[in-house]
Amino acid sequence: MAIEGRSETHEGRIRLGMVGGGQGAFIGAVHRIAARLDDRYTLVAGALSSDPERAKASGLELGLAENRCYGSYEEMARREARLKDGIEAVAIVTPNHMHFPVAQAFLKRGIHVICDKPLTTTLRDAKRLAALVEQSGKVFALTHNYTGYPMIRQARAMIADGELGELRLVQAEYVQDWLSQEVHNKQADWRTDPARSGAGGCVGDIGTHAYNLACFVTGMQAESLAADLTTFVEGRKLDDNVAVLLRYASGAKGMLWASQVAVGNENALTLRVYGTKGGLEWDQEHPNVLWFTPHGEPKRMITRNGAGAGPEAGRMSRIPSGHPEGYLEGFANIYSEAARAIVAARNNEAPDPDVIYPTVEDGVRGVAFIEACVRSSGRNAGWVKL
Amino acid sequence: MAIEGRSETHEGRIRLGMVGGGQGAFIGAVHRIAARLDDRYTLVAGALSSDPERAKASGLELGLAENRCYGSYEEMARREARLKDGIEAVAIVTPNHMHFPVAQAFLKRGIHVICDKPLTTTLRDAKRLAALVEQSGKVFALTHNYTGYPMIRQARAMIADGELGELRLVQAEYVQDWLSQEVHNKQADWRTDPARSGAGGCVGDIGTHAYNLACFVTGMQAESLAADLTTFVEGRKLDDNVAVLLRYASGAKGMLWASQVAVGNENALTLRVYGTKGGLEWDQEHPNVLWFTPHGEPKRMITRNGAGAGPEAGRMSRIPSGHPEGYLEGFANIYSEAARAIVAARNNEAPDPDVIYPTVEDGVRGVAFIEACVRSSGRNAGWVKL
Amino acid sequence: MAIEGRSETHEGRIRLGMVGGGQGAFIGAVHRIAARLDDRYTLVAGALSSDPERAKASGLELGLAENRCYGSYEEMARREARLKDGIEAVAIVTPNHMHFPVAQAFLKRGIHVICDKPLTTTLRDAKRLAALVEQSGKVFALTHNYTGYPMIRQARAMIADGELGELRLVQAEYVQDWLSQEVHNKQADWRTDPARSGAGGCVGDIGTHAYNLACFVTGMQAESLAADLTTFVEGRKLDDNVAVLLRYASGAKGMLWASQVAVGNENALTLRVYGTKGGLEWDQEHPNVLWFTPHGEPKRMITRNGAGAGPEAGRMSRIPSGHPEGYLEGFANIYSEAARAIVAARNNEAPDPDVIYPTVEDGVRGVAFIEACVRSSGRNAGWVKL
Amino acid sequence: MAIEGRSETHEGRIRLGMVGGGQGAFIGAVHRIAARLDDRYTLVAGALSSDPERAKASGLELGLAENRCYGSYEEMARREARLKDGIEAVAIVTPNHMHFPVAQAFLKRGIHVICDKPLTTTLRDAKRLAALVEQSGKVFALTHNYTGYPMIRQARAMIADGELGELRLVQAEYVQDWLSQEVHNKQADWRTDPARSGAGGCVGDIGTHAYNLACFVTGMQAESLAADLTTFVEGRKLDDNVAVLLRYASGAKGMLWASQVAVGNENALTLRVYGTKGGLEWDQEHPNVLWFTPHGEPKRMITRNGAGAGPEAGRMSRIPSGHPEGYLEGFANIYSEAARAIVAARNNEAPDPDVIYPTVEDGVRGVAFIEACVRSSGRNAGWVKL
Helix, strand or coil, rough: CCCCCCCCCCCCCEEEEEEEECCCCCHHHHHHHHHHHCEEEEEEEEECCCHHHHHHHHHHHHHCCCCHHHCCCCHHHHHHHHCCCCCCEEEEEHHHHHHHHHHHHHCCCEEEEEEEECCCHHHHHHHHHHHHHHCCCCEEEEHHHHHHHHHHHHHHHHHHCCCCCEEEEEEEEEECCCCCCCCHHHHHHHHHHHHHHHHCHHHHHHHHHHHHHHHHHHHEEEEEEEEECCCCCCCCCCCCCEEEEEEECCHHHHHHHEEEECCCCCCCCEEEEEEECEEEEEECCCCCCEEECCCCCCCEEEECCCCCCHHHCCCCCCCCCCCCHHHHHHHHHHHHHHHHHHHHHCCCCCCCCCCCCCHHCCCCCCHHHHHHHHHHHHCCCCEEEE | CCCCCCCCCCCEEEEEECCCCCCCCCCCHCCCCCCCHHCCCCEEEECCCCHHHHHHHHHHHCCCCCEEEECHHHHHHHHHCCCCCCCEEEEECCCHHHHHHHHHHHHHHCCCCCCCCCCCCCHHHHHHHHHHHHHCCCCCECHHHHHHCHHHHHHHHHHHHCCCCCEEEEEEEECCCCCCCCCCCCCHHHHCCCHHHHCHHHHEEEEEEEHHHHHHCCCCCCEEEEHHHHCCCCCCCCCCCCECCCCCCCCCCCEEEEECCCCCCCEEEEEEEEEEEEEEEECCCCCEEEEEEEEECEEEEECCCCCCCCCCHHHHCCCCCCCCCHHHHHHHHHHHHHHHHHHHHCCCCCCCCCCCCCCCHHHHHHHHHHHHHHHHCCCCCEEECC | CCCCCCCCCCCCCCCEEEEEECCCCCCHHHHHHHHHHHHCCCEEECCCCHHHHHHHHHHHHHHHHHHHEEECCHHHHHHHCCCCCCCEEEEECCCHHHHHHHHHHHHHHEEEEEEECCCCCCCCHHHHHHHHHHHHCCCEEEHEEEEEEEEHHHEEEHHHHHHHHHHHHEEEEEEEEEECCCCCHHHHHHHHHHHHCCCCCHHHHHHHHHHHHHHHHHHCCCCEEEEEEECCCCCCCEEEEEEEEEEEECCCEEEEEEEEECCCCCCCEEEEECCCEEEEECCCCCCCCCEEEEECEEEEEEEECCCCCHHHHHHCCCCCCCCCHHHHHHHHHHHHHHHHHHHHHHHCCCCCCCCCCHHHHHHHHHHHHHHHHHHHHCCCCCCCEC | CCCCHHHCCCCCEEEEECCCCCCCCHHHHHHHHHHHHCCEEEEEEEECCHHHHHHEEEEEEEEEEEEEEEHHHHHHHHHHHEEEEEEEEEEEEECHHHHHHHHHHHHHHCCEEEEEECCCHHHHHHHHHHHHHHHHHCCCCCCHHHHHHHHHHHHHHHHHHCCCCCEEEEEEEEEEECCCCCCCCCHHHCCCCCCHHCCCHHHHHHHHHHHHHHHHHHHCCEEEEEEEEEECCCCCCCCCCCEEEEEEEEEEEEEEEECCCCCCCCCCCEEEEEECCCCEEEEECCCCCEEEECCCCEEEECCCCCCCCCCHHHHCCCCCCCCCCEEEHHHHHHHHHHHHHHHHCCCCCCCCCCCCCHHHHHHCCCCCCCHHHHHHHCCCCCCCCC
């Protein structure tokens, strides 16, 4: 164990705006902490709510200047683009249906985007957004935050290095219980409303995270899938449980289970990958550990920044092994990777090749996954190409 | 914690014979320990190998009288049936394809049968055997041994008592890694040979255990399934990985994963059941514990013979909580339950209603499951009725 | 994973008698299962209770011949010694104060002894018994059963092989909660009665187990100790909690904590050993696993009969890794090791050098430990030589 | 699970300075993240190294204005005290021997202090510092950061509420392995140097954390102790392992083990507390969980912000249960509690009664603990009053 901190270097903090994330929101506060943690951003503007009163109150509470608390994202985009010290990047933390228009508004004005997932509510919008990003040349980071966990980076590096041999099995789960019964609150309401959430409920909210994680770690995309979506809670308009079989081009197979009604599970995102030469197992609720079994040898506990962990994990860590980092640090890693890309862009440089964050392309794949699941489920879990 | 032993009561040990289980076998030795553990059986005869030399040598090594070491099961069945102190029950521990003929030979002669799983290699044979058992009026116990674990009994009782409410999700896994590569030995050879194993490889060897366990605990049978079987190791004739989606009549859904190529898993049989009111989680490698989460309350660790465990678990336990019981004790519980049924039969009585062991009907369901999985997989994982 | 059974070979089962262990007893039933498990003993005689009625009833219930159900151990010793097929060995499972006289009675008549721990209630008796054993030339096995766990054998072998380097720290705990409040039953009563239990309560009942385990695994004996004994439950005559500091001749240090009042602990016997080159950690409630960390490398999970486990563990195992063995199997290992020594003695041979079971000398050390703890505690936890 | 964020309210960020924590330091970076996380502080000045060159380079790297990068803490104290927008609080993150003079310099000038532990290198200094704090009327927070973990607050509240009944046993451990061999680097060097670290090595660096945590959670202070300190690594000047027996006025007993040479332990701080009515167990490496066993009931897993957790834990949490918070969030909680006290002081108000952070008095007790351990160990682990 080396107990030495990661150094914080500054090349001028990035001026950040936020759309969504006002009082009573969950993920907005998470984004703000993530932006703050490594001191690479300063939040200077916000359209924090679609209700102008609440937007302003929320902004003042966060210490924003009054004239940069906007009542609408359009106004914010317009005005910030014209300011000399206007925002360089915007974080979009609204319900899903607003991701597309908001991202479009800022990209068009040359502002980098950090956007919550899933990318959009339709695959058509997702592809349009990808095209917009391409045209804009701007940084677009999608907060599939679980890819920011150091041991996920470790797993990805090990697989890329061939330590598992040829991959055979990819088992992903994301299981919660907070929607086990009928629930009404700000968080639950939009997530179970097709107009704001899109065609996927559970599959969109957390299934995409699991699928993204599986792809990120293995470096593979599934070729086809068969999905069985269920709505267990009466009256709910979207699925609250999804079971998926997956096939990869290489011949690898996968299963994916996401649920919001499995009583006793808080946020049980797990990934298990098996190849000809070894197996890896990871659990988001114990994120500082990666279990690795080389074929025919004892299982090994690789710890973040500890023995057995490589530079890909170390680079994402702030403190020594045994000092747990968690969800917020993993989320902050996405922000910090995006910051490196934004600063490179500011300097008209390409980012370092080791800068990794989920992109708009990952977002397109995620929406394609949601739509494929919904389509397959509509055909009695028949196979659907991805 | 009460530290008091379960009392051993005898009404005369049951005279037991064994077919299969000679030198080099695995499961035969397990059955013998299971029979011995609670002192309810005496092994007095055997046809321990299909090779007469080895059969005799194996029998003598086990302390059998020379004249009760048989060279064939037919001879053993014939002769033991005529002896005044001939065997009352036979344990069948051969490869799968011999279960049917051996069981038939002994049942016809009025000898109770304890048989390893899966019941037979075809559903047709399974049904014929069920009919034979019915006609014979004899005890037929199938060693789906995992149903003998005390905490599995506890789970079953809790679900029957409604502690989980209406069931929604049944997630079963049975994952190993011992066939990750090409392997040749006595155990591997017959398990990967369709002639001896039947149409299912992994699905027959361990998938049935997982399915049986799910049914035993929930009290439900699946109505239909979609299965994707894979053979990962080149040249292998049977599946070594199986992914199944399941639907129950009640509307409950399930997933089942069985694998013999998931590196880093030794014998990872797990069961998770979720209902409207709570969730249960159990892991065979830590069998003395059952995790129970009532909706909205903290997860609870119920331990065998400990606080929170009921009489169904206590009855299956020998020693206080904290003193781990394991695989052999669970297996012995099946033998001891069967013994209670056999002794009742000896006395022309019905067994106590609390006597529970897997029956020939469970065996028929298991073979139906195997055949359904193979059929579904042949139809590109299309849905198949069970 | 090799799934092959340990072979059961017989050279004629050992005729075993038992003193103590009648109806309502705990440890007697455990000894009987342990004797039976590997089929090396036949229980043929017993003086199962000091109450002759209960002794007889208990014996008949266990299937003993009526004329070998004795009303007293003296009668049993006398008569069995004269029978042609009298017992070859006796298992002593009485409260502590009877170990000495019973062992003496049988040893004097040339009968091997398997005796529960602690050896005696006083160090003086312990030493006299050791002398008697020496004179008799008979096998004397003390059931410090935890030394029978395969992964404990593994740990011992690894330390003997130098895999931990020079030992520095030995941390042992044995923690229960069943005496957290005033309890009255057969088990609790004698354990808290100095007349039957000796000068140590918790320290004698379970502290000795922890100390014995530490010595067995490390191959070291402590040189001195400082102990603080406490009786938390009012009215109890013996300690129910003990904290000990230990010093070894080599310069290694140790701590030992035993308690019967730590609510939430069932039978939490753990051992952690650290040396210059590595560390080992083991927990009786998860006995199939040994955690090994070589300095500067990831922690490794060594499993019984799995990858990384050596022949010392394999020899003590019956079934493949992933199929949990437990307390009874570990206990049976002591019986089976003693059986090998007894059969060797029967054949006038020395036992194989790899036969290992706790001896009367270990018993003397255990009683010395108890007395030293009591003495130290009486001197305000001052240091006492062992 | 409620997925709603803790709201961030601002009453103007606190202007913070830092002494120590320049390039290559560990704990300085941790303090900066902790200060930033909840957005209650702005770092505006620093004397980040005793080497003026490095101090300046470090400050610029962190984005400090050049004229507020000081070459010495005295200069910084003098000048900042005179600035209109000078620092309101200083974070002291130097080696131990500098805590006293630096704290003194800032307190004298009316600047609040947040200081790393242990308080000072001598008990005499500790008491002088406590007197200075009292005179100054300023906030003094000692970063015994582990008291900031939400589940530690939960444990403290449960004990205060009597859920454990009368306390009997307090078992604390803080075990690492990073000094198992001779190590030379910035972190190791000063920690093993009596001139900078004080009389305690391991006991001062981590033993005090364990002792502080035990006191914080139980609400009790030990009355006397017996300690055995050891230096295992040759040539090291301070202890690297400490074993302590503790006695509390109430009759409760405790054990404490701290080590830096236990191979396989990264940062294993654990606390177990047992009372007449229940037991609590917590492990810093899995900080989001608190295990609670009410006497005679199953063990329960209480999770941060999950079912069973109360407002004391919820108030310290940012995100829903299942989303792990870690070391940095716990550390930040200390900073945020101190911020509430500082803002209250700014407004000439008393802080809310629920504001809790380790104080200078806790620091005095910690140094008294270190000195008592060293004294006891010098007397062959004889008992010493605290």
